[in-house]
Amino acid sequence: MAKSRRLNKQIVVETAVLLANQSGSWQTLTLTELAAALDVRVPSLYNHVQGQEGLRRELALYGLEALLTAVRHAAIAKIGQEALVAIAHAYRTFAQANPGIYELTLQAPATDDNELQQLSSELVTLIALLLGSLGLTGDAALHAIRGLRSLLHGFVSLEMGGGFGLPLDLDESFQQMVVVYLQGLVPV
Amino acid sequence: MAKSRRLNKQIVVETAVLLANQSGSWQTLTLTELAAALDVRVPSLYNHVQGQEGLRRELALYGLEALLTAVRHAAIAKIGQEALVAIAHAYRTFAQANPGIYELTLQAPATDDNELQQLSSELVTLIALLLGSLGLTGDAALHAIRGLRSLLHGFVSLEMGGGFGLPLDLDESFQQMVVVYLQGLVPV
DNA sequence: TTGACAAACTAATATTATTAGTTTATAAAT
DNA sequence: ATTTATAAACTAATAATATTAGTTTGTCAA
Numbered sequence: 001m002a003k004s005r006r007l008n009k010q011i012v013v014e015t016a017v018l019l020a021n022q023s024g025s026w027q028t029l030t031l032t033e034l035a036a037a038l039d040v041r042v043p044s045l046y047n048h049v050q051g052q053e054g055l056r057r058e059l060a061l062y063g064l065e066a067l068l069t070a071v072r073h074a075a076i077a078k079i080g081q082e083a084l085v086a087i088a089h090a091y092r093t094f095a096q097a098n099p100g101i102y103e104l105t106l107q108a109p110a111t112d113d114n115e116l117q118q119l120s121s122e123l124v125t126l127i128a129l130l131l132g133s134l135g136l137t138g139d140a141a142l143h144a145i146r147g148l149r150s151l152l153h154g155f156v157s158l159e160m161g162g163g164f165g166l167p168l169d170l171d172e173s174f175q176q177m178v179v180v181y182l183q184g185l186v187p188v
Numbered sequence: 189m190a191k192s193r194r195l196n197k198q199i200v201v202e203t204a205v206l207l208a209n210q211s212g213s214w215q216t217l218t219l220t221e222l223a224a225a226l227d228v229r230v231p232s233l234y235n236h237v238q239g240q241e242g243l244r245r246e247l248a249l250y251g252l253e254a255l256l257t258a259v260r261h262a263a264i265a266k267i268g269q270e271a272l273v274a275i276a277h278a279y280r281t282f283a284q285a286n287p288g289i290y291e292l293t294l295q296a297p298a299t300d301d302n303e304l305q306q307l308s309s310e311l312v313t314l315i316a317l318l319l320g321s322l323g324l325t326g327d328a329a330l331h332a333i334r335g336l337r338s339l340l341h342g343f344v345s346l347e348m349g350g351g352f353g354l355p356l357d358l359d360e361s362f363q364q365m366v367v368v369y370l371q372g373l374v375p376v
Numbered sequence: 377t378t379g380a381c382a383a384a385c386t387a388a389t390a391t392t393a394t395t396a397g398t399t400t401a402t403a404a405a406t
Numbered sequence: 407a408t409t410t411a412t413a414a415a416c417t418a419a420t421a422a423t424a425t426t427a428g429t430t431t432g433t434c435a436a
Contacts, residue, residue, distance in 0.1 A: 006383070006433085027215075032423060040384070042424075047383050051425070108350030121353065142356050146343070147365035149351070154342025155334070162296030163337070165309065168330050177335035184372025194402080194414070220392060228415070230393075235414050239394070 007038060009048045013058045020100030024160075026059055029100075057116070060104040064119040067105050070094045071123065079133050081182055087127070088152055088178045095156035102160070106153060124149075134186050144185055151181055195226060197236045201246045208288030212348075214247055217288075245304070248292040252307040255293050258282045259311065263318065269370055271318045276340055276366045283344035290348070294341060312337075322374050332373055339369055 016034055020026040031052065035042040049055045074090035075083045095102040109116030124145055131141045155174055158164055164173075204222055208214040219240065223230040237243045262278035263271045283290040297304030312333055319329045343362055346352055352361075 030423065031425095041386080043386085043426080044384055046425080052423095106346065106349060106351045108353075124353075139356060142354055143361045143364045144368075146346075146352055146356075146361040147339075147368060150342030150346060150365060151335075151339055151369075152342065153346055153351075154338030154340065157345060158294065158334075158338060158341055161294060163294045163341075164334060165296075165312075166330055168327060168334075173331045173334040176331045177338060180332075180335060180372035181339075181369050182372070183375075184368035184370070187371075187375065218392065219394095229417080231395080231417085232415055234394080240392095 012048045024099045063101040063105040083130050091152045200236045212287045251289040251293040279340045
């Protein structure tokens with residue numbers, strides 16, 4: 001890591017993201033390892049993040065913002081089923097590219113953490129809009145959102161954890177799963 | 189905890205399961221806490237499990253066996269869609285009753301750990317059989333298994349993590365999700 | 377040039393896990 | 407009933423990590 005005497009929160013967080021993604025999990029990232037990568041002593045990190053817990057929150061924020069950006073971008077100029085499929089693929093791509101911090105994007109944010117709460121609800125809102133364009137509203141839409149989120153999270157979580165043992169194309173499984181669910185949701 | 193001088197692996201593991209389920213996660217269970225609950229010193233635990241990693245494996249085994257038992261029991265004397273819905277509910281019930289060890293049941297087992305590998309594949313086999321009775325075979329069945337597992341895991345994982353914020357009946361969401369997916373899989 | 381302040385440091389403490397080596401209790405064999 | 411082998415408990419020591427307190431240092435602005 002560079003020798004730019006004088007860190008800041010951004011450098012600390014981005015380095016942590018890098019290390020977490022390299023190892024595949026934020027849980028194995030120690031402050032010791034992070035400090036070494038930044039070429040400072042461990043206590044110096046406390047000038048920028050509030051210990052382990054503070055770092056975890058920063059990583060969650062970083063991850064949620066990146067995820068939202070990716071998903072929003074995927075939905076641009078698309079509607080209905082096409083948009084939902086695009087979002088699904090963007091979601092999975094994000095998880096694959098950020099295995100070390102993906103999990104943090106769906107931790108329940110502390111009820112007093114407005115910033116996280118806010119970001120956390122935006123994904124739901126986005127999907128709700130798209131389901132509306134499919135004709136789903138009210139409670140039916142809310143149930144469908146839960147179904148979709150479960151589907152997406154379940155797949156990428158199992159995929160990342162190596163839970164799918166069989167030698168069968170994962171892209172194909174994912175595509176089929178999404179389409180099957182949407183098919184059940186809004187039969188043609 | 190009882191004072192039965194002379195522990196054994198079973199007591200150690202079952203106490204660990206209890207503590208993990210009480211706190212909601214195996215990750216926060218320390219050997220220190222476990223030893224205190226058993227009224228022994230920490231190093232004594234090493235006579236029964238091989239450190240943290242060994243304990244984690246034991247918990248995974250315990251969890252997988254319990255999950256398999258629950259799911260098999262739910263499927264007795266049922267076929268087709270009815271059996272799959274029953275399995276889904278049993279899966280969720282298990283996760284709710286065992287929040288502290290559920291996650292361990294879908295960790296990818298080490299490739300040299302035959303016992304875990306074996307148990308891990310049995311759930312897949314069971315679902316495959318039931319899908320067969322729905323008329324799904326070959327690759328289509330394998331993709332469907334992945335979809336179902338994603339659905340189930342995603343829902344219970346989000347539910348346990350408090351990821352569903354809205355004040356909307358969770359049982360209803362779960363039931364609808366499963367039915368919608370099966371509907372998409374095998375349209376009536 | 378100097379002085380204030382933020383950011384780095386050192387030092388000390390607490391928690392946890394692990395290993396080595398010793399003592400003790402139990403259960404089997406005499 | 408005694409003895410003895412062994413498994414299981416213990417103590418002690420070490421290493422890794424996180425955290426806090428207090429000190430030093432470097433930078434920027436007056």
